[in-house]
Amino acid sequence: MTDTFEYKVDALIAEDIDAYLETHQHKTMLRFITCGSVDDGKSTLIGRLLYDSKMIFEDQLASLSKDSKAVGTQGQEIDFALLVDGLAAEREQGITIDVAYRFFATDKRKFIVADTPGHEQYTRNMVTGASTADLAVILIDARQGVLTQTRRHSYIVNLLGIPNVVLAVNKMDLVGYSQDRFDEIVASYREFATSIGIKDFVAIPISGLKGDNIVDRSAGMPWYQGPTLMTHLEEVPLSDRGQADQPFRMPVQWVNRPNLDFRGFAGTISSGSVKPGDAVRVLPSGKTTTVKAIVTYDGALKQAVTGQAVTLTLNDEVDCSRGDVISVADAPPEVADQFETTLIWMDEHEMLPGRPYILQLGTQSVTATITEPKYEVNVNTAEHLAARVLKLNAIGVCNISTDRPLVFEPYGKDRSLGGFILIDRMTNATVAAGLIHFALRRSQNIHWQAVDVSRDAHAAQKGQKARVVWFTGLSGSGKSTIANLVEKKLHAMGRHSFLLDGDNVRHGLNRDLGFTDADRVENIRRVGEVAKLMTDAGLIVLTAFISPFRSERRMVRDLMAEGEFIEVFVDTPLEVAEARDVKGLYKKARSGQLKNFTGIDSPYEAPELAEITVNTVDMTAEAAAELIVDKLLKG
Amino acid sequence: MALDERTLTHLQRLEAESIHIMREVVATATNPVMLYSVGKDSACMLHLAKKAFYPAPPPFPLLHVDTTWKFRAMYDLRDKAARDAGMELLVHHNPEAMEKGINPFDHGSLHTDMWKTDGLKQALTKYGFDAAFGGARRDEEKSRAKERVFSFRSANHRWDPKNQRPELWNAYNARKAKGESIRVFPLSNWTELDIWQYIHLEGIEIVPLYFSAPRPTVERDGLLIMVDDDRFPLRIGEVPVERSIRFRTLGCYPLTGAVESTAATLPEVIQEMLLTTTSERQGRAIDHDASASMEKKKQEGYF
Numbered sequence: 001m002t003d004t005f006e007y008k009v010d011a012l013i014a015e016d017i018d019a020y021l022e023t024h025q026h027k028t029m030l031r032f033i034t035c036g037s038v039d040d041g042k043s044t045l046i047g048r049l050l051y052d053s054k055m056i057f058e059d060q061l062a063s064l065s066k067d068s069k070a071v072g073t074q075g076q077e078i079d080f081a082l083l084v085d086g087l088a089a090e091r092e093q094g095i096t097i098d099v100a101y102r103f104f105a106t107d108k109r110k111f112i113v114a115d116t117p118g119h120e121q122y123t124r125n126m127v128t129g130a131s132t133a134d135l136a137v138i139l140i141d142a143r144q145g146v147l148t149q150t151r152r153h154s155y156i157v158n159l160l161g162i163p164n165v166v167l168a169v170n171k172m173d174l175v176g177y178s179q180d181r182f183d184e185i186v187a188s189y190r191e192f193a194t195s196i197g198i199k200d201f202v203a204i205p206i207s208g209l210k211g212d213n214i215v216d217r218s219a220g221m222p223w224y225q226g227p228t229l230m231t232h233l234e235e236v237p238l239s240d241r242g243q244a245d246q247p248f249r250m251p252v253q254w255v256n257r258p259n260l261d262f263r264g265f266a267g268t269i270s271s272g273s274v275k276p277g278d279a280v281r282v283l284p285s286g287k288t289t290t291v292k293a294i295v296t297y298d299g300a301l302k303q304a305v306t307g308q309a310v311t312l313t314l315n316d317e318v319d320c321s322r323g324d325v326i327s328v329a330d331a332p333p334e335v336a337d338q339f340e341t342t343l344i345w346m347d348e349h350e351m352l353p354g355r356p357y358i359l360q361l362g363t364q365s366v367t368a369t370i371t372e373p374k375y376e377v378n379v380n381t382a383e384h385l386a387a388r389v390l391k392l393n394a395i396g397v398c399n400i401s402t403d404r405p406l407v408f409e410p411y412g413k414d415r416s417l418g419g420f421i422l423i424d425r426m427t428n429a430t431v432a433a434g435l436i437h438f439a440l441r442r443s444q445n446i447h448w449q450a451v452d453v454s455r456d457a458h459a460a461q462k463g464q465k466a467r468v469v470w471f472t473g474l475s476g477s478g479k480s481t482i483a484n485l486v487e488k489k490l491h492a493m494g495r496h497s498f499l500l501d502g503d504n505v506r507h508g509l510n511r512d513l514g515f516t517d518a519d520r521v522e523n524i525r526r527v528g529e530v531a532k533l534m535t536d537a538g539l540i541v542l543t544a545f546i547s548p549f550r551s552e553r554r555m556v557r558d559l560m561a562e563g564e565f566i567e568v569f570v571d572t573p574l575e576v577a578e579a580r581d582v583k584g585l586y587k588k589a590r591s592g593q594l595k596n597f598t599g600i601d602s603p604y605e606a607p608e609l610a611e612i613t614v615n616t617v618d619m620t621a622e623a624a625a626e627l628i629v630d631k632l633l634k635g
Numbered sequence: 636m637a638l639d640e641r642t643l644t645h646l647q648r649l650e651a652e653s654i655h656i657m658r659e660v661v662a663t664a665t666n667p668v669m670l671y672s673v674g675k676d677s678a679c680m681l682h683l684a685k686k687a688f689y690p691a692p693p694p695f696p697l698l699h700v701d702t703t704w705k706f707r708a709m710y711d712l713r714d715k716a717a718r719d720a721g722m723e724l725l726v727h728h729n730p731e732a733m734e735k736g737i738n739p740f741d742h743g744s745l746h747t748d749m750w751k752t753d754g755l756k757q758a759l760t761k762y763g764f765d766a767a768f769g770g771a772r773r774d775e776e777k778s779r780a781k782e783r784v785f786s787f788r789s790a791n792h793r794w795d796p797k798n799q800r801p802e803l804w805n806a807y808n809a810r811k812a813k814g815e816s817i818r819v820f821p822l823s824n825w826t827e828l829d830i831w832q833y834i835h836l837e838g839i840e841i842v843p844l845y846f847s848a849p850r851p852t853v854e855r856d857g858l859l860i861m862v863d864d865d866r867f868p869l870r871i872g873e874v875p876v877e878r879s880i881r882f883r884t885l886g887c888y889p890l891t892g893a894v895e896s897t898a899a900t901l902p903e904v905i906q907e908m909l910l911t912t913t914s915e916r917q918g919r920a921i922d923h924d925a926s927a928s929m930e931k932k933k934q935e936g937y938f
Contacts (some may be wrong), residue, residue: 013910017906021835021902021905029643100780103824103826105645253659258690297686309651314737421806421808423810430800430802575711582906
């Protein structure tokens with residue numbers, strides 16, 4: 001078998017290399033994703049495409065042939081799947097668990113294939129691969145027909161807005177190249193595809209293993225008149241044409257200021273085109289000016305188009321920096337701070353409503369909180385499920401709000417101004433991908449009411465500086481006791497203060513909240529907002545909450561002005577707090593009557609840089625309170 | 636297929652992507668550096684950097700982690716390229732390797748480990764670089780096909796293939812904790828042919844060793860090795876023979892196999908590359924171990 005595979009090259013290379021190079025300089029590029037599972041023959045198909053487009057060298061073929069016999073699944077035949085299985089761990093397990101990118105080229109196009117695993121637990125990988133694809137090949141095993149995973153893959157392909165869909169009905173050799181079987185599968189897929197919003201697709205009967213309708217037309221399927229897979233990949237119109245017809249937008253990446261005479265705005269054009277003299281608008285400020293020049297290393301351009309990375313100079317000195325978007329003046333993108341979005345959760349730690357995340361959209365970076373998870377989508381059936389949180393690989397529709405306005409386009413119109421990522425502020429991990437549907441109208445209608453008596457005036461009237469003194473520590477560590485003593489001392493000194501106590505707040509403002517991670521986050525968010533209002537009134541606010549997560553304490557800190565937030569870590573060890581067990585809660589938690597108890601079955605993240613640390617082992621509560629008051633009034 | 640002026644060619648798309656990546660790094664990192672190994676990929680990467688920041692010179696230095704065993708022609712071009720680009724050139728030599736006289740003849744894989752792997756870590760730590768551009772491509776080797784464009788390294792420079800950040804659209808999450816660093820690969824989506832075509836199209840200067848010329852060589856362990864200087868210890872009976880050779884990849888001269896060739900121009904080199912039937916890295920001794928060896932080396936910190 002192996003000796004029938006030999007390395008062949010394009011005749012033009014040998015005959016006229018200059019002509020060959022000329023042809024290849026004008027190639028276009030198509031990025032596509034293959035969706036399917038190991039059993040569908042996905043790796044075999046990719047291996048076949050690489051092989052048939054002469055991307056496999058003799059030495060690779062030799063080692064492939066050797067590997068095929070050792071670990072392959074095709075007996076003495078070449079196992080193309082081995083060509084594309086990457087990391088050692090995966091080769092041992094026999095499955096691909098990440099996104100791998102493969103490259104091949106024909107005379108007409110260069111191709112980048114995103115090879116992603118098909119199982120449900122790898123939804124995030126598929127979403128990643130789909131995000132840059134111009135086309136998706138959805139593989140179906142002709143013996144199996146449309147399966148649950150076919151529906152899942154199609155749902156994701158459509159969600160991510162991949163403009164071209166190919167239904168590749170594989171393993172036709174195993175169903176006797178039957179036209180009836182092919183037609184039956186196509187009809188059943190069409191029904192499903194239409195129901196989820198896929199308007200059009202191209203169906204091709206193939207055999208990856210035998211090479212039918214991959215590059216060469218199949219001798220076994222004379223009834224099929226359509227293009228081979230390779231012909232279709234070479235000829236399908238490119239999706240960036242659509243973007244090119246949209247109004248001009250360029251997110252600014254970097255301001256180029258080599259000297260006082262030059263100020264250029266560097267970025268990649270996300271839609272439309274631009275010429276010198278064009279009237280443009282800088283968002284979100286809305287300032288207008290005109291384009292002076294399109295500066296590149298290869299000389300000034302008369303026009304720049306979608307996808308090009310350029311540097312623009314402007315005719316007026318307008319404020320413009322990284323994160324701003326330069327757009328055509330008369331059709332600017334929208335600006336808002338509340339949105340309905342779809343989130344694809346990609347992290348082991350589940351999404352928590354109310355927790356602040358960094359939202360990165362194009363070159364803009366803001367803090368965002370998920371205000372309202374609306375529903376989760378069952379990716380296999382497209383059904384809506386009620387949800388409070390999203391777990392790894394879950395896809396859900398959520399409202400989010402940002403701390404600053406974002407320049408955006410709906411994802412359906414522009415991937416680069418409508419697609420964003422969420423980043424965990426502690427681990428810096430990319431935890432989610434998001435797609436903006438639309439801005440919520442209330443964000444456009446609720447305006448900040450300017451008040452005449454400022455927060456400084458409120459504090460000055462009381463002869464003090466507003467502060468939030470945030471006590472954190474385990475249950476029973478002594479937070480409330482010390483906070484109470486601190487307040488008594490402040491009161492005696494004529495200071496205006498207020499103590500917000502965890503237990504008390506849960507009787508009123510937060511009585512709808514329980515003790516799950518999501519509820520704990522929301523509890524602290526509300527307390528933070530109340531404390532913020534009280535500092536606006538010029539008060540010294542004392543809070544006594546376990547507040548176990550660094551993220552939320554950080555969130556409250558960020559709400560306050562610099563230096564206004566004072567974190568007090570009541571560092572009483574768990575053994576001591578548990579031995580005291582003033583409220584009998586540790587006992588209940590140990591016996592399992594109380595769930596999600598901090599320190600027992602729910603984590604406590606100690607502060608890394610608290611302004612003040614006290615404990616009730618080495619000092620009395622009185623001494624701790626004195627220390628705090630002292631530092632507070634000095635600072 | 637007819638191209639209208641609004642559709643970019645594949646090389647234009649690749650170029651724009653690389654420029655976008657470089658600008659993201661400069662906008663977000665505090666102390667970036669470009670690793671420069673003087674090969675053709677480095678030459679391309681440097682050329683793209685000039686384009687990305689024009690009319691400013693690229694706002695970071697070049698770093699060459701040297702082994703003292705590169706071809707002499709590489710040192711010549713290295714110094715010239717940095718000068719032409721108006722960039723600072725930093726050259727790092729692992730002092731321990733220097734002191735012990737580590738060389739490819741006597742020390743086998745220790746040569747790469749100490750000069751390159753350890754040397755790179757030392758240099759990044761010494762200068763406190765938090766982002767380093769590298770010229771690696773995904774098509775080079777299986778384990779690289781899954782590497783991200785922004786690849787994170789722990790404070791001790793290790794790579795964890797199981798814990799990589801997803802990269803969506805052209806949004807790159809460049810955030811890192813203190814002490815962590817990123818390796819950034821702007822040429823991730825380029826293939827060897829793309830690189831050659833781009834060099835041809837843009838007229839990028841590369842080391843003359845890529846072109847055929849008569850050069851003194853000996854044949855050892857199946858590789859044709861060029862005798863580039865008088866440090867080369869000839870075995871008994873070994874006499875350098877003048878052969879018409881060129882190199883498909885460049886590294887330490889005693890470890891880099893030449894191919895016999897008459898290709899003296901860029902189109903001829905490309906022609907030969909396309910007609911050849913073995914993959915690019917065969918001439919490099921480092922890859923001849925087990926197929927997963929590159930992954931192992933990367934986990935240890937080799938670029």
